[in-house]
Amino acid sequence: MAETLRRGPIDSMLRFFPAFTLILMIGPVCAGLIGTMLPAFGYLPALGGDGISIDPWRDLLLQPGLAISVRLSLVNGLVATLISLSLVMLFCAAWQGTKVFVVMQRLLSPILSVPHAAAAFGLAFLIAPSGWIVRAVALFAGWDRPPDIVTLHDPMGIALIAGLVAKEIPFLLLMTLAALPQADADRTRQVALTFGYGRVVGWLKAVFPRIYPQIRLPVLAVLAYSTSVVDVAMILGPTTPAPLAVRILGWLSDPDLSHRFLASAGAMLQLILVLVAMAIWRAGETLAGFWGRIWAEGGMRAQGDGAIRSFSAGAAVLTATVVFLGLASLLVWSFAGYWSFPEFLPRSFSLHLWMREYDMLGAILGTTLVIAVLSVMVAIALVLGCLENETRRFQIPGQGVMFLIYLPLLMPQISFMFGLQVFFTGIGLERTLISVVIVHLIFVLPYVFLSLADPFRALDPRYGQTALCLGASPARVFWGVRLPLLTRAVLTAFAVGLAVSVGQYLPTLLIGAGRFATVTTEAVALASGGDRRMIGIYGLLQMILPFAGFALALLIPAVVFRHRRGMADHNRI
Amino acid sequence: MSRNLSPDNTTASGLELRRVSIRLNGRVLVDIDIEIKPGEIVTLMGPSGSGKSSLLAHICGTLPSGNAAGFEVGGQVVLNGTSLDGLAPQDRHVGILFQDDLLFPHLSVGGNLAFALPSTIRGRDERQKRIDEALESAGLDGFADRDPATLSGGQRARVALMRVLLSEPNALLLDEPFSKLDTELRDQIRTFVFDQARLRGLPTLMVTHDPDDGAAAGGRIVNPV
Numbered sequence: 034m035a036e037t038l039r040r041g042p043i044d045s046m047l048r049f050f051p052a053f054t055l056i057l058m059i060g061p062v063c064a065g066l067i068g069t070m071l072p073a074f075g076y077l078p079a080l081g082g083d084g085i086s087i088d089p090w091r092d093l094l095l096q097p098g099l100a101i102s103v104r105l106s107l108v109n110g111l112v113a114t115l116i117s118l119s120l121v122m123l124f125c126a127a128w129q130g131t132k133v134f135v136v137m138q139r140l141l142s143p144i145l146s147v148p149h150a151a152a153a154f155g156l157a158f159l160i161a162p163s164g165w166i167v168r169a170v171a172l173f174a175g176w177d178r179p180p181d182i183v184t185l186h187d188p189m190g191i192a193l194i195a196g197l198v199a200k201e202i203p204f205l206l207l208m209t210l211a212a213l214p215q216a217d218a219d220r221t222r223q224v225a226l227t228f229g230y231g232r233v234v235g236w237l238k239a240v241f242p243r244i245y246p247q248i249r250l251p252v253l254a255v256l257a258y259s260t261s262v263v264d265v266a267m268i269l270g271p272t273t274p275a276p277l278a279v280r281i282l283g284w285l286s287d288p289d290l291s292h293r294f295l296a297s298a299g300a301m302l303q304l305i306l307v308l309v310a311m312a313i314w315r316a317g318e319t320l321a322g323f324w325g326r327i328w329a330e331g332g333m334r335a336q337g338d339g340a341i342r343s344f345s346a347g348a349a350v351l352t353a354t355v356v357f358l359g360l361a362s363l364l365v366w367s368f369a370g371y372w373s374f375p376e377f378l379p380r381s382f383s384l385h386l387w388m389r390e391y392d393m394l395g396a397i398l399g400t401t402l403v404i405a406v407l408s409v410m411v412a413i414a415l416v417l418g419c420l421e422n423e424t425r426r427f428q429i430p431g432q433g434v435m436f437l438i439y440l441p442l443l444m445p446q447i448s449f450m451f452g453l454q455v456f457f458t459g460i461g462l463e464r465t466l467i468s469v470v471i472v473h474l475i476f477v478l479p480y481v482f483l484s485l486a487d488p489f490r491a492l493d494p495r496y497g498q499t500a501l502c503l504g505a506s507p508a509r510v511f512w513g514v515r516l517p518l519l520t521r522a523v524l525t526a527f528a529v530g531l532a533v534s535v536g537q538y539l540p541t542l543l544i545g546a547g548r549f550a551t552v553t554t555e556a557v558a559l560a561s562g563g564d565r566r567m568i569g570i571y572g573l574l575q576m577i578l579p580f581a582g583f584a585l586a587l588l589i590p591a592v593v594f595r596h597r598r599g600m601a602d603h604n605r606i
Numbered sequence: 607m608s609r610n611l612s613p614d615n616t617t618a619s620g621l622e623l624r625r626v627s628i629r630l631n632g633r634v635l636v637d638i639d640i641e642i643k644p645g646e647i648v649t650l651m652g653p654s655g656s657g658k659s660s661l662l663a664h665i666c667g668t669l670p671s672g673n674a675a676g677f678e679v680g681g682q683v684v685l686n687g688t689s690l691d692g693l694a695p696q697d698r699h700v701g702i703l704f705q706d707d708l709l710f711p712h713l714s715v716g717g718n719l720a721f722a723l724p725s726t727i728r729g730r731d732e733r734q735k736r737i738d739e740a741l742e743s744a745g746l747d748g749f750a751d752r753d754p755a756t757l758s759g760g761q762r763a764r765v766a767l768m769r770v771l772l773s774e775p776n777a778l779l780l781d782e783p784f785s786k787l788d789t790e791l792r793d794q795i796r797t798f799v800f801d802q803a804r805l806r807g808l809p810t811l812m813v814t815h816d817p818d819d820g821a822a823a824g825g826r827i828v829n830p831v
Contacts, residue, residue, distance in 0.1 A: 083652060251700050330747075391681075427670035493706075493708070495706070495708055496705050496708055497668075498663070498666065498668040498702070499702065499704070499708045500710075500721070501667075501694075501695035501696050502666050502668070502695055502696075502698070502700055502701055502702045502770075502773075502775075503667070503701070503721065503769065503770070503773040504699070504722070504724060504773050504774075505696055505721070505723040506696050507694075507696075508748065513721065514710060517712040518710075518711070518712060520712075523783070594712060596753050597711055597712055597714075597753050597755065598711075598753055598755035598756065599709075599711030599713050599753070599754060600712055601756035
C-alpha cells in the first residue's frame with residue numbers, strides 16, 4: 034500500500050540515500066584495495082610496471098628487520114586491544130550503575146575528541162626521560178640531568194601500546210554505554226546480585242556475554258587500527274625497525290618511485306596482518322566463550338572483589354590523568370621560554386613562537402576547517418537522509434549493513450590509501466580538495482552514523498504520526514519536528530565528525546599529496562624533529578577545532594531552547 | 607469555524623470501517639465492520655496487545671506497511687463518503703490523541719497550535735485570532751507564549767485536544783487518551799473532549815481498556831474482533 038501514497042520528488046530521492054551512502058564509503062575502499070593490489074604484483078603502467086611479477090614481494094621479504102616489524106605490528110595491536118577491552122570491561126563490571134561510573138564517563142568522554150596524534154604527543158612529553166614525570170622524581174631525588182633510560186620509542190613498543198590504550202579506552206567505554214540498555218544490563222546485574230554474586234563476577238558472568246556481541250565490531254575496529262596505526266607509531270613507537278605501517282609510509286614517500294611496488298606489497302602484507310590479527314582474536318573469543326561458560330556455570334560467587342574494583346577505578350583515573358596532564362604539558366611547552374632540567378616549570382614564558390607562527394597557523398586552521406566542515410556537512414546530510422528514509426519506510430537495516438558501515442574502520446588505512454591515490458590520479462582528481470574531502474568522508478560517515486542513528490531511532494515515532502495527522506507533509510514533519518527535536522544530537526554528530534576529520538593523518542597526507550597542510554599533518558611532521566615548543570603549538574592546535582565543536586554542541590541548544598524545559602529530555606547526548 | 611460547528615449534512619456521513627481487518631504474521635488482530643455517525647462516540651474495548659492501536663494507525667495511514675512490518679490489512683476505510691485507502695496521512699483529515707499529549711517540546715503553546723492550523727487560513731492576525739479563540743475555549747487565555755513543559759497535566763491535555771481540533775479533522779481517534787491522568791482530572795478532561803467532539807459533530811473512535819471511559823462516552827461499546 035505504501036507505493037500508492039503520494040510522494041514528492043525529495044521523498045522518492047530519499048530511497049536512494051542508503052545505497053549512495055554505502056557506495057561513498059565502500060567504493061573508495063574497494064578501489065583503493067584494487068589499486069594497491071595491482072602494483073603489489075608489479076602492475077602499474079604509469080611507473081613502467083606492465084606485467085605481473087612477484088618481484089615486489091621478493092623485495093619486501095629482503096627488507097632488513099621485516100620480521101621484527103611484522104611482529105611489532107601484530108603483537109602491539111593484539112596487546113593494546115586486549116588491555117583496552119579488559120580495562121573497560123572490568124571498569125564497567127565494577128562500577129556500572131554507580132555515581133563513580135557517571136563521573137568517570139564524564140571525565141573520559143572528552144578524550145574521544147582529542148586527535149590520536151595530540152594525545153600521543155602529550156604522553157610522549159610526560160614519559161620522556163626529560164618529561165614531567167621524571168622531573169617530578171628528579172626534584173626529590175636530586176638528579177641534575179635526565180636519566181639514561183629509554184621510555185619513548187622503546188624497542189618493545191610499550192610506549193606505543195600505552196598511547197593506544199589511553200585513546201581506545203574512552204572509545205570502547207562509549208560503545209559499551211550504548212550497548213548497556215539493549216543488554217538490559219541494570220536488571221541483569223541486580224538479578225546476579227540477588228543470587229549472591231559479587232558485583233564484578235556477577236557482571237562478567239551475566240552481563241558481559243550479552244554486551245560483547247554488540248561491541249564486537251568496535252573492538253575489531255580498535256584491533257585493525259592498533260595493528261596498522263601510523264601517526265601514533267611515529268610519535269611513540271619503536272624506530273629500528275618501526276612497525277610495518279610506518280615503514281610502508283617510508284617506502285611510499287621514497288623519492289625513488291620504484292619503491293612504490295615494494296610499498297604496495299607491504300600494504301598488502303599489512304592487510305593480511307590485520308586479517309590474521311582478527312583471526313587470532315576470533316579464536317581467542319571462542320576459547321574465552323568456552324572457558325567462560327564453564328566458569329559461569331561453576332557458580333563461584335567471589336564476593337570480596339574490593340581490590341579489583343579499586344584497581345579498575347585506578348586504571349580509569351590514570352588514563353584520564355595521563356591524557357589531560359599530557360595536554361597540559363603541550364600547553365606549557367608551547368609557551369615555554371628557557372626551561373632546564375629538572376625544573377618543574379619553565380623559568381620564563383614567551384609568546385614568541387606563537388607570534389612567529391601566527392600567519393601559518395591561520396592558514397593551516399583554515400585548510401583543516403574547510404576539509405572538515407565540507408566532509409561533515411555531506412556526511413550529516415547523507416546520514417539524516419538514510420535515517421529519515423528508514424523512518425518513512427519502516428525499514429531498520431540489519432546486522433549486515435552495520436558491518437558495511439564499519440568496513441572502512443576495519444581495513445588498515447595504509448592498505449588502500451596508495452591505491453586510492455592511484456585511482457584519483459586515474460580520474461584526474463589527484464591532489465584536489467574534492468578527493469581529500471571524499472577520503473575524509475570514508476571515515477567521517479561511519480562515526481556520524483554511529484553517533485546519530487541511536488538518538489534518531491529513539492525519537493518517539495508518535496511525534497511524527499501526530500504531526501502527519503495534523504496535516505503536515507512528511508517534509509514538514511522532518512524539518513519542523515524531527516530535526517529540531519534532534520538539534521543536540523545533530524550538533525554532537527557534527528562535533529564527532531569534525532574531530533574525526535581533524536585527526537586524519539594518513540589520508541590527508543597521501544591523497545592531498547602534500548598540498549593540504551592540516552593541523553594533524555603538520556604536527557606529525559614535527560615528530561622526528563623534536564622541537565618541543567613547536568610540537569606543543571601544533572598539538573594544541575589539533576585540539577582547538579574538536580573542542581570548539583563539542584562546546585558549540587552543548588552551548589547552541591542550551592541557548593536556543595533556554596525557554597523550552599521539555600527539550601532537556603531530547604538534548605542528552 | 608462554521609465548518610466544524612455545523613457539519614455539512616450532504617457530505618458528513620461519518621466514519622465507516624467496512625470489513626476492516628488487520629493481520630500480523632497471519633494472526634487476526636482486528637476484524638471489524640462499523641459505521642460511526644457524526645458526533646457519535648464509539649468505544650473499542652479489548653485487552654492490550656489486541657491490535658486496537660494498530661487499527662487507529664491504519665485509519666490514520668501511519669501503520670507500518672510492507673513486508674518488513676508484517677501487517678496485512680483488508681477492507682475499506684471511508685470518511686464522509688470518500689475512501690481513505692491510498693491517501694497519505696496528512697491528506698486524510700483524521701485527528702488522533704494518544705495517552706501522552708505529545709506537545710512538541712521545541713515550540714511554545716501557541717507554536718504548537720499554529721503548527722496544526724491549516725495554511726489555507728492566511729494572514730498573521732487571522733491565524734493569531736484562531737489560536738487565541740482556541741485557547742480561550744479551553745480556559746487557557748494568554749497561554750500562547752508559554753513553554754508547554756511548564757503546564758500542568760490537565761492543561762497540556764487540553765492544549766493537545768485544541769491542537770487536533772485546529773487542524774480541522776473530519777474524524778477523531780482517541781488512543782487511551784485519559785489513562786495517564788489522575789482520577790480527578792480524568793473525569794474533567796473526558797467530559798471536555800467528548801463535549802468538543804459532539805459539538806463539532808466529529809465521528810469519534812476511542813480505544814481503551816478502562817470500562818469507565820466507555821461508560822462516560824455513553825455510546826456503543828464494541829470488540830475489535
